[in-house]
Amino acid sequence: MKSLKIGNIGELISYNTEKDAMCRYNNVEIIIDKGKILEIGKNLGPADKFFDCKNKLVTPGFVDPHTHPVFYNSREDEFLMRAGGMSYEEISAKGGGILNSIDSLRNTSKSLLIDKVKSRMNNFLKFGTTTVECKSGYGLSTISELKSLDIINTVNQDHKIDMVPTFMGAHAFPKEYQNRKEEYVDLICNEMIPEVAKQGIAKFNDVFCENGYFDLDQTTKIINRGKKYNLYPRIHADEFCDSGAANLAGELKVVSADHLMAISIDGIKSLAENDVVATLLPGTTFFLGKHEYAPYHKIKDSGISIALATDYNPGSCNIQSMPFIITLACLYLQMNILDAIESSTFIAAKSLMMDNVIGSIEKGKNADIVIWDFSRIEQLPYSVNRHTVRSVFKNGDIVFSA
Ligand code: NIG
Ligand code: FE
Secondary structure (H helix, E strand, O other): OOOEEEEEEEEEEEEEOOOOEEEEEEOOEEEEEOOEEEEEEOOOOOOOEEEEEEEEEEEEOEEEOOEOOOOOOOOHHHHHHHHOOOOHHHHHHOOOHHHHHHHHHHHOOHHHHHHHHHHHHHHHHHOOEEEEEEEOOOOOOHHHHHHHHHHHHHHHHHOOOEEEEEEEEEOOOOHHHOOOHHHHHHHHHHHHHHHHHHHOOOOEEEEEEOOOOEOHHHHHHHHHHHHHOOOEEEEEEOOOOOOOHHHHHHHOOOOEEEEOOOOOHHHHHHHHHOOOEEEEOHHHHHHOOOOOOOOHHHHHHOOOOEEEOOOEEOOOEOOOOHHHHHHHHHHHOOOOHHHHHHHHOHHHHHHOOOOOOOOOOOOOOEOOEEEEOOOOOOHHHHOOOOOOEEEEEEOOEEEEEO
């Protein structure tokens, strides 16, 4: 592989480990070799190839640490029901929501689903996302959960994007277990988790801990069983109401607690004391037509690391664009733009325990880089309906060009 110099950079914005802060650099160049960043600095020597940034902005590739991309049918009717005044919870109680995606996932062939997931991954790359966490969770039977994880791993093998697989058998109780929920928890603990671990097909184990879904005891059981099998824990916590899920996330020392729209002050304390990353999903609040966003400033003031993610899924958030999530974060979480970039890159990588290899443009890290078609970072949240990603590099290869 030939070395590459990325030059004529207008401004480079990245987290800097030594300074433990986001930094803005002018007139720097990047040398990439064997897919890694070899050097960053001014007036570097020659390389085999040259990429001209034409004085535009350069940032790290986005890391999206929360998505549900393995599904078949779309659910636009639910969107319109919300537009008509129904809530997500009401629609779910009538058989919509997660359960509306189960039959089609179970009944669709692996190859058709692989095609769907591949094209979704192409779309992530176009928006500048170079690493994406991908959950199972629309199968809810051992065979269909394994199928979903197999699809993620199969696409990951030859797609340029990096996919990080998460097992989420605890996304909802399938129809056939509605009246015997403890049996489904046992199935997850005694059959699904051991098999997922045996096949080595997931890194994380995620639970939807919420009233009407998995309660605190069930969540504890599933998370602890996952830990025994070396699956790192994460929790969907306090999305619709404060059910004590964020408190539990702290007690169980999970890697990341996600959503947190309804987190309590105690929940915030628990995450802070236990060094849990808070992954916020403003796209979901927006797409659900809700108005109470996660209390970003309260969470931030307690010293918690905050990541941003899309939560891309067919029901509550049909959004794949991290630039649009950043727009929402600026407007509705009142994040400043540099914090929003840090949360979408470096801290998002921390949410996936990958901040030593991705998430910033620094020597030795993977060369995952986005070149924009503007020079000022302030244009990013402002450019809502324009595609502003000009080029995307993944491990030093150009994988998207506008
Ligand atoms: O993260 N909250 C749970 N799961 C998804 C919703 C998935 C669906 O509606 O299909 C979420 O918002
Ligand atoms: Fe989710």
